[in-house]
Structure formats: C-alpha cells, structure tokens
Amino acid sequence: MENTMIRCENLTYKYINSEDNSEKYAVNGVNLEVEKGEFLVVLGHNGSGKSTLAKHLNALLIPSEGKVYVDNMDTSDENNTWNIRSKAGMVFQNPDNQIVATIVEEDVAFGPENLGVEPSEIVKRVEESLKTVGMYDYRKHAPHLLSGGQKQRVAIAGILAMRPKCIVFDEPTAMLDPSGRKEVINTIKKLNKDFGITIVLITHYMEEAVEADRIAVMDEGKIIIKGTPREVFKNVELMKKIGLDVPQVTELAYELKKSGIDINTEILTIDEMVNKLCQLK
Template structure:
C-alpha cells in the first residue's frame, strides 16, 4: 500500500547456533505495516527480537523467509540496498560508533559526500540538519568533547543529512543520562510532528513510549501485544510476565485497583493520575 513506509509479511529470521548445531528463531512469522508519518515504539527485553527487526527495516539483515518492503522496495533484492538505506536511516545505541570525523560539521557531511551529493547541496543539508537537532552552534566543535546527548544529536543530524523518510532509533537513549535521554526524545518527537518523519523507536524505557501512536511488544521473536499506549500498558500482568515494566503512573493505578480503589486502568501520566484521584469520592 502506498501509505505504508514498511511492510513485513511472514518475516522469519533464523540464525545458526554453531555450538549446538541448531537454528534459533530470532523473528517468528512477523506481520506488520508501519504507516508513513507514524511514531511507532517497539518494546521487549533483551533477546526478544526487537533489534533484529530494526536491522531488517534498514536491510542490515534480510529475512530467512518472508518479505520486508520499505516504501515499496524489497530489502532482499541486493540492487535495492542503498535506496532502502537512504529511505530508512538508523541511529544506534553508542554515538561514538557513528561519529567518524574530528569536526561536527564534517561528520554530518560524511553521508551525503559518500552519496556524491553536490557540495553546495551538502552545505545546505549540514546546516539544516544541525539546526533541526539544535546543534548548529557546535558545528566547529570536536565531537569527542561533547556530552553523550549532544553526540547522539550529531549522529541524528548525520542521518538527517541523508534525507531519509524514516529513522529507526535502536536503543539510541540507552547510554545516556536522564537529561541526555530527554534531549533525544524531544528531538525524535519534533522530527515526527514537524518534519512528518516516520519514527521507529526501540527502547527499554517505558516513559519514552507514552507518546507513541502505536506500540509493539515483542517476546521470543513474536509480537505479543500491539496497540495504542493506553491499550498496551493496561496489560500490566502480561508485561510483568515477560520481564517488562509499565509507566510509573500505570503501575500505581494497577496497585490501587488491586487494593480495591475504583480508578481507571489506562492512566499514563502524573496529570491524569492527579485528575483521577481528585474525582474519587
């Protein structure tokens, strides 16, 4: 469908366990469509398959069976490789692994230069991308002197300079302190709302998922819950069973309900909780 950025049909990925001479299923018959302009969050504990799924969308991996289409391009077709990676950029967990130059603006220019983009156009893209992530005033700085959150914003600018339509953030906030995490989430939301970019955020932090359009919860290579944050986080027991938390306020609502207090179960934020408690008779 034209409106879909990503279409996964019966996607299975097996990797060989050489020690035991067996195959382990990392993705088990995944079927999802991700709409253009959607903000999708993928949750799951380590080994659930979420990073493997991310790498399939960027064609770093191709399915053992089934198909992944990115804006109509089949990722299993080698001749589509660069087009797929142009459409779906990726920002990884450790920004140090993505920074290649000694000056911020040179780092951001690296991708478009490799694509053979005209130098004038590169200049424009670099400036625009750095402004978009709030790092333009640091363009002459050395990346290794920046904070973790700033480095990650430079890495995002480097991805933006390639002009992707979709960005996959593979646990891009995992190595950051709380203020660095907030910076990145603010940037991600801005790209989604104001640049109309499709965002796929893979995270361990439940609070980062509250503003998503849709959440997928993965376990053992399967999608086990899917829906809006309110629908997904209501499933407190299922989430706990697979070793995941829920946002603090949802947890509190769950505990209060368990204690016999009549309170909504789909509360996500402090404001909602305060409002709900004030209405209790």
C-alpha cells in the same frame, strides 16, 4: 498500501547456534505495518528480537523467511538496497561507532557526500540538520569532546542530512545519562511532529514509549501486543511477566483497581491520575 512506510510479512530470521549447531529464531513470524509519519515504539527486554527486527528495516539483515518492504521496496532484492538505505536511516546505541570525522560539520556532511549530493546543497543540508537537532553552535567542534547526548544528536544530524523519510533508532539512549536521554528523545519527537519523519524507536525504557502513537511489544522473537500506549500499558500483569515495567501511575491505578477502587486503568500521566481520583466519590 500507499500510506505504508514499512511492512513486515511473516518476517522470520534464524541463525545457527555455534554451541550445538541448532537453529535459533531471533525473529519468528512477525507481521507489522508502520504508516508514513507514524511514531512507533518497539518495546522488549534484551534478547526479545527487537534489535534484530530493527536491522531488517533498512536491509542490514535479510529475512530467512517472509518479506520486509520499505516504501514498497523488497529488502531482499539487492537492486533496492541503496534506495532503501537512503529512505530509511538508522541510528545505533553507541554514537562513537557512527562518528567518522574529526569536526562535527564534516561528520554530518559525510552521508550526503557519499550520495553524490552537490557541494552547495551539502552545505545547506549540514546547516539545516545541525540546527534541527540543536547542535549548530558546535559545528566546528571535535565530536570526541562532546557529551554522549550531543554525540548522538550529531549522529542524528548526519542521517537527517541524507533526507530520509524514515529513521530507525536502535536503543539510541541505552548508553546515555538521563539528561542525554532526554535531549535525544526530544529531538526524535521533534523530527516526527515538525518534519513528519516516520520514526521506529527500539527501546526497553517504557517512559520513552509513552510518547509514541503506537507500541509493539516483543518477546521471544514474536510481537505479543500491539496498540496505543494506553492499550498496551493497561496489560500490567503481562508486561511484568515478560520483564517489562509500565508507567508508575499506570501500575498505581492497577493496584487501586485490584484493591476494589473503581478507577480506569488506562492512565499514563500524573495529571490524569489526579483527575480520576478527584472524580471518585
């Protein structure tokens, strides 16, 4: 338990369908644990429940049934809300909705100011956070003049300045071009590897999921597969059935196997594929 950052126990969230007043389950009986320092990706197509799950991980939503614990704090206890949100920061898909100031460094200072951090400490945190995400040279810039990827990195710096133990990213690259997506994913990997921050990345881009320690795949409000990227992506037929892709080389290995070639289907990279093909006699 001590090493667990997030724990969902039978997490269920339902809402009333306005058209016919029926109950709809956005998340339905999810059990999930995220260890401290882990990089977990939650994969799923639109409407699978992954963003609803994300909003439970820092008490933006409270379960209809079941429990969510963040660093052993129950999210449904209002007394914990402030502490939970300082432990688990959240970055959303639209950076424009998260930027509040007209100068980059003022925006990054906004969170720690609200936490009541000493001014001298804020200056230090702003500098460190901007350097971490590679945006220190832009500290005097106006955020609206930045690219999408740069804005998202400023939003991440704003969360970092609050010193969270965990950051939940809810489709942070959905509105970015390929180079912006790469910038943001590299930043996320750096936060996890170099700073030990627990990462929960919600996405439907499977190439982002390859980098994770573990993947949870959601469909119709439930987690249908959990495991390492290799364990998850070898389920090619199931992934395609629920509208998700797998890495191209994994699919190639699957098709080769199907055509009678004896090859391991747990392949994620081109280099691995080349090695496996060279081993074939």
